[in-house]
């Protein structure tokens with residue numbers, strides 16, 4: 230074991246279900262005081278990883294340690310100071326919220342019972358505490374899940390898509406809460422498929438795809454690591470695509486409904502603009518695209534083997550969501566050429 | 567949630583090593599959960615209603631209860647009512663009532679998705695399972711006591727607590743008969759708990775409450791069926807269903823302990839492996855639902 234005991238240390242985690250490998254040799258180190266994002270599309274293995282961290286399922290290979298203790302070997306003792314939930318938090322529908330929390334507090338031991346009032350107040354459920362959970366909305370259950378986690382007075386919080394299914398105000402409140410808990414010194418690991426959320430909350434992140442971690446590191450490093458991309462709008466995208474194809478030094482050309490994008494160095498871009506004009510293509514915009522995490526996410530998590538879009542104007546790899554944010558960024562920085 | 571309310575603060579200092587929750591505490595909560603569920607009352611309700619129906623129909627009709635031991639005496643003393651009730655309903659009613667709860671007590675958590683909720687607190691899996699086992703046994707005791715108690719009470723009020731004629735034809739004074747009745751219930755409880763153990767096992771392994779309840783009842787009925795197939799007579803002493811009659815040995819004079827001793831070890835042969843397998847499965851299983 231290393232000298233420093235990290236809140237989470239997972240080595241070579243593998244979980245297989247029949248023919249699928251849900252989690253494929255995942256290594257994770259989450260240092261104290263960080264808000265760690267675990268980002269991946271549906272089915273990437275986020276929940277499965279969190280289940281293994283919490284000792285709910287056994288890894289087929291590898292091991293996970295929370296504060297140096299393995300939940301599979303040590304059982305509940307390894308969850309000391311750890312709280313959280315996977316997927317939607319579940320409670321006894323036939324008991325009230327307060328009764329549910331009282332039950333949780335009994336299972337926590339110690340002075341967890343003294344924190345029930347605070348926890349309910351923190352998530353704004355005090356007024357509904359005597360209602361049966363059966364009648365709770367999704368958002369209320371999600372909040373109750375947070376309250377149940379706070380009873381444990383955790384040093385490490387594991388949250389599986391905490392904002393999923395919440396309305397915009399609920400999302401904002403949940404993110405504020407996560408930030409505040411982090412400011413209080415709680416280490417947080419949260420999974421998400423919302424890149425904006427991770428961008429907003431997290432210091433470090435791992436991006437998973439098909440059970441494998443394809444990026445691990447700081448957020449800023451990730452943003453910096455990508456080559457410079459440009460967005461191009463012209464009077465004739467088909468012609469422009471042909472010009473791009475013949476221009477040396479231009480790579481990763483993509484065509485979407487709102488124009489083209491490609492990767493190139495600044496010098497090449499200057500040459501390209503001349504080449505375009507000479508071919509009779511008018512430029513309406515040629516702007517450096519600020520790589521948003523969202524674009525990176527799609528780039529990293531989607532199959533490169535997808536058929537590249539032809540000049541038919543098909544959407545190709547550019548998703549509507551990606552366009553909306555990337556497009557807005559491009560418009561904001563639009564430069565007349 | 568309001569951003570202004572203060573969250574419980576994370577203390578930097580290592581927290582005082584907290585009191586670990588005990589099985590007793592979890593057990594109490596298991597009972598509270600049972601108390602909050604309708605199915606609990608379905609079982610207990612029938613444990614009360616059936617003796618009531620029996621005594622009321624005795625009062626309304628004049629015919630004798632034939633074909634069962636003690637049947638002839640039901641109108642002579644209320645003490646004869648519980649044995650007749652047990653004889654009538656022993657192999658299906660109480661097993662049904664008990665599996666209704668024991669078959670549900672683990673699978674219910676799967677159905678609600680709450681296993682992941684309680685298994686991410688500070689309790690070990692075996693603590694949870696053992697508490698559930700104790701709660702299921704408690705329920706079995708409660709159902710049995712209610713069943714016999716209501717019969718005894720109503721029968722006694724209507725026909726008085728007169729001496730009981732034993733299976734050997736001797737007369738037993740009311741006080742001793744009551745004590746023997748208690749002992750009979752304890753003897754009856756042995757196979758009942760074994761059946762509860764089977765229901766618990768099925769509840770744990772199938773993760774499906776209906777499958778576990780029906781499965782446990784089927785097991786009980788199949789054993790009863792095997793017991794009446796003449797070619798399989800050699801099996802009969804080793805079937806769990808047979809053990810539900812062992813208590814009658816206590817209402818003979820002198821008491822016949824042989825069936826009770828056999829009931830104890832045969833029931834243990836069914837119950838203990840079921841408990842061990844159920845517990846092991848629960849401790850090792852992947853919790854994926856919910």
Ligand SMILES: Nc1ncnc2c1ncn2[C@@H]1O[C@H](COP(=O)(O)OP(=O)(O)OP(=O)(O)O)[C@@H](O)[C@H]1O
Nearest residue numbers: 246249251269270271272273274275276277278854
């Ligand atoms: N109990 C299970 N049995 C079979 N396959 C499973 C099981 N649990 C997960 N999987 C598979 O493992 C893969 C990863 O699932 P997981 O739930 O971890 O994904 P996720 O990243 O949490 O997805 P989402 O964003 O949809 O929540 C999926 O292909 C899923 O079908």
Ligand SMILES: [Mg+2]
Nearest residue numbers: 275276316389
């Ligand atoms: Mg998930």
